[in-house]
Amino acid sequence: MKQKFDLLPLLLSFHLTVFVGLSFSAVTDLSVEFRKGKTFITWTEDADSTKTYNLYRSDEPITGLSGLSPIVNLPCNTGWDPRHRVRLNIIDLGPQLSDSTGLFVYTPRVDETAYYAITVVTAEGVEDTLLTSGVNTISSPISEEYWPNPWGVIKSESTSWDHTFKLIFWMDYFDWPHKQNLYYDYVGVNINRNIPVGQPAPLMIGLHGWGPYTWNTSGDTLLDTLYPPSFGTNNMVQLTPQDNYYPERNSAWWYGVSNHYGDSTALDGSHPVRAGDTIVDYVAQRIVRCIRWVMADSRFQVDTNRVYLTGVSMGGGGTLTIGWHYPDIFAAISPAIARVIYSSSAFSARYGTREMALTARNGKDVYDWQSIPWLSLNCRTTEFPPIVNMNGSKDGLHPMCQHTLLYQTMTETKRGIWAEWRNVDHVSSGYGAVVPGGYSRFVKNELYPAFSNGTNDDNYGEINPLTNYSDDYATNPVGLSYDSAGIMNGYIDWTSKLHDMGLENDDIVDNEDSISITLKSDSSNTTVDITPRRVQNFPVVPGTTYKWESIDVLTGNSVASGTVLPDPYNLITIENFSISRTGNRLIITYDSLATRLSSAHAVNNNIMLSISPNPFNPATTITIHIPDHMFTKLQVYDVNGKPVKSLFAGITRNGNHSVHWDGRDNDGKTAGNGLYIIKLSAGDKVFAAKAVLMR
Known part of the structure; x- marks a missing residue:
């Protein structure tokens, strides 16, 4: 007699063994929320830290994974910031994420609706494909919007000094070389307590010098010391970002790194550039996005026509490049002891050699794109913010010749620059106001006079030809001669909206009929070329003849007059204009037949x-x-x-x-x-x- 064999217990035992061996535990509590340009996705992670998570996104409900690929595979503990050793939060002044909560922040690039799902993957690469609505997949779509300038999240605030906020800001994960660096960072914002609530105030951004900052830090309380108020007690909003992008070299010099940064690692821990790489301004983009957020957020009450950028040494170089790469933001910039030319001898590890001819994302040679003299000569129709510059004539790190080239090209292109150089090495203290009234006198939507070829300028040297960039200018050329200390344009004052010289009827005028600027000099026998910049209302038409007149402020008499045509870049320049100690008023009008x-x-x-x-x-x-x-x-x-x-x-x-x-x-x-x-x-x-x- 044959014995009946029951397969059911064996099959049950086999399936139980397989699933216990794989040790699956489905991810739970998937939550998706869109806020102000970002989609915040959280979930409860498995207790096994070796597991990873596949995140899916689709324009249709996700009920199965057939035909879908994950948009990203994430490690565990993504709600934790390993650099600062704190838990993140995703709601303004909200609680920190729990120890078991994972996080991904998605940046929409178009307006659309989307569904999300998340699965868990074992260390062996086996994925649990089970999807349960309301557990690890969402049943209702999320409406997402493209924001050109997304906002971040306020992590904390303090009123111990003034009103200080610590912000978290996420970049687009898929446009970020995140293999070695996280796609989010912090920035500090301080609102001076003397500013009345609701009154717009100037925004001042300060960039620090070279050195390690946040890579060897620990503890949540450390965030209180990372972003201290740094500009005294003036009535302004202050923003203090950090350049901690390039850990093995301490910084990215406020610019960026290769688009393949992190794909390979050398024995010394660095990430060398390769032929064909693009050098992308990741750090600058992050800072600019934060600036635009703070400008747009009414809680920070920023006067968007009074945004200023300043920095020292490496921060001075960043002030120049960020200020001129994003000229629509800033009313004025003020670098101190800045690098002006990024020599390949010092920056080949970051930007490649000159022979590699690597480019910025816009296709420009990265060394040219980082050079303010090059930008000044090659972007003639761009209205860059005025520069108030300070440097040491004995500076061995950022030598005088770089600043000579800056001063020459600014003069050649009739741009606004005020400068002081002292007979010191790489020292940032001891400089005067440089421009009367300080650089915060400039307003983005107000005309100002750019001065060039002033007879009382001190000798800052001369380099010929101006267009020769084959020399890195890492050291002063042989034979370069200049005054060991001096000023450029700082002896000329003018009345503007925020700076009144106290003369009668000296308000600045810029309307459809005329331009009027009242000026005076601290020096005798001053003549200078004057180019109105940031003209708001006065008509400047190519080929049109304009009339100008100089009025002596003391007597009211006309002392000089003439006519002028706009140059090929549509600028009007009054050459050899005389300015007395008591003041002269420059008036420019158009011909009656002008358009x-x-x-x-x-x-x-x-x-x-x-x-x-x-x-x-x-x-x-x-x-x-x-x-x-x-x-x-x-x-x-x-x-x-x-x-x-x-x-x-x-x-x-x-x-x-x-x-x-x-x-x-x-x-x-x-x-x-x-x-x-x-x-x-x-x-x-x-x-x-x-x-x-x-x-």
Whole structure:
């Protein structure tokens, strides 16, 4: 008689053995929330620290993993910051994440809805694909938005000194070389207690010098010492970021590293650059994103026209590069003992050798892109913030020749610079105000006079040719001669919105009819070339003749006059203008036949032309108002008067009309950065307005 064999107990035993051997424990408590440009994803991790987590994202409900790939595989303990040894928080002033909570912060790049799911993976690489709605997959979509400037989270606040906040800011994980560095960091913001609530205040960003900062730190209380108030007790908002990106070299010099940083490691622990790498300004991007967040967040009450950047030594170099790579943000920048030229002899480990010809993300040679003299000469139509500079003529680290090149090119390009150099080495103290009223006198939306070729400037030396960048300028060239100490333009003062010289009727004027600037000199027999910069309202049209006049403030008499044409870069410069100790008023007017032009709009005889947004990227809308039926033509010109794009020509009915310009020319090619003139011909009238394309 045959014995019956029951397979069921054996099969149950086999399945139990398999699942116990794999030791799965499904991830739980998946939570997804979008806030202010970021999607915060948290979950409860498994107790086994060797396991990792696959995160999935889809535009459809995730009920199974067939056809899906994880957007990222994450280790355990992602809610923990190993550098500062603290738990993160994802809600303003909210609790820290628990020890068992994992975290990923996603940065949407478009407006869309998304579903998320997460699974656990064993150390052997086996994934638990079981999905349970409300446990490790969400059943309702999350509405996500693209924010050009996302916000972060306030970690903590203190009122022990003034009102100090510690912020956490996340970059886009997928645009970040995170193999060696985390995609988030901290920044400190201090609001001086003397600022009335609700009153906008200037924002001051300070960049520290070279050295190790946060890599060997421990303890939550350390965050209280990382970001102390650093600018005294002036009525301002202060932001103090950290450059701790490049641990084996202490810093990234406020710029960035190779896009392949961390892919390979040398024996000395460094991450050498390779042929074809792109040197990306990761650190600068992070700082700028934080700045834009603080500017936009009403809790910090920032006057967005008064944002200033300053720094010492390495921070001075970062002040120059960040200030000029992101010129739309800053009213003025003030570097001290800064590096001006990034020599390959000192920076080949970061940027490669000159022969490797590595580029920044915009395709420019990285050494050129880091050079302020190069930017000044090669980006002539860009309105960079004025520079208030201090350096030592005996500086062996950042030698005088680099500053000579800076002063020469700023003069050549008629840009705003005020400078003092002292007969010292790499020392940042002991300098004067450099510019009368200090660099916080500048306002981003106010005209200021740029001075060049002043007769009372001290000798800062001369380097020829200016366009020779084959020399790294790591040391002073043989034969370079200059005064051991001196100033540039600091002896000339003028009245502006925030700095009154106390003279009668000396307010600065910038309207559709004229420019008026009252100036005086601390030195005798001062003559200087004056170029109005950041003109807001006065029409500057290529090929138009302008009149200028000098009025003696003491007597009210006209002492000089003349005419001037805009240069090829659409700048008006009054050469050899004499300024007395008692003051002279410069008045510039346009010819009566000149085209009426304003920075954003033109209105006359009930005809209106406006542009918004302006500046724009990549497109803008031109709105016109026509009072009667008439023939109209709308065209775009560059600053040299060359036609770029014909937008419309034909009979227009009365009323408002809008025309879209996509930033392309008549051939469909993308127009470059810079200033453009939108010209409206309506009947026998001609109007124009300036538009700035800033990609």
